[in-house]
């Protein structure tokens with residue numbers, strides 16, 4: 001089993017409940033709108049949802065007419081995704097597989113690969129990106145949302161709120177940006193209960209190099225802005241309006257001769 005997946009398996013039930021069928025607040029009202037803008041029209045396209053969790057985005061893509069395959073290394077979360085598929089069949093094929101070893105999927109068999117908030121959780125993200133490059137057809141697209149490598153490091157970044165008279169200034173402080181390192185990500189899984197998974201920080205340039213090594217060329221980078229829904233429901237939305245905590249990258253698979 002890949003590093004970190006055992007920890008994810010322990011919280012599969014909680015994570016399935018958290019994401020439900022439409023994604024939690026931050027996914028639904030902050031990250032997903034930018035992801036769907038980057039994906040564009042998917043009807044008729046072969047789309048892979050990598051590190052799919054409970055498959056809420058896979059279902060959304062299938063409802064838009066995509067032919068969806070979805071993969072996660074956690075067997076219990078895939079069991080939950082399959083149960084949702086059984087309740088509302090959308091023709092999604094689910095696999096339990098390590099993103100780094102996708103031998104079940106043929107070379108060049110996808111028009112688009114989505115990895116939503118997954119690369120930071122994958123210990124060998126370079127290996128996973130290499131597999132994305134293999135399974136995409138030439139000119140296929142890779143869309144990945146991430147914790148923003150510059151501003152959202154689990155313990156090496158924080159908000160600083162400075163009050164001076166009537167003025168409040170919110171700063172984002174960051175340390176250890178240039179290093180590649182592992183941290184613990186803390187999830188509040190119930191009243192007074194926390195669970196920890198591993199999360200891997202890599203600087204932005206690391207991702208661009210890993211993409212390029214896999215024959216993928218960075219085409220766009222978005223920094224999702226809070227929607228009205230987020231601003232209305234979470235005070236942190238105002239701060240995110242100033243400093244983004246996520247980014248969405250879009251990369252294109254080069255023709256073989258340029259890889």
Ligand SMILES: C[S@@+](CC[C@H](N)C(=O)[O-])C[C@H]1O[C@@H](n2cnc3c(N)ncnc32)[C@H](O)[C@@H]1O
Nearest residue numbers: 002008051052053072073074098099116121122
């Ligand atoms: C933060 S969740 C994101 C899930 C989903 N994409 C979403 O947006 O709700 C990260 C997922 O990565 C999966 N994961 C971690 N390492 C993996 C690996 N090596 N291969 C495939 N999936 C992996 C975990 O099981 C977990 O479901």
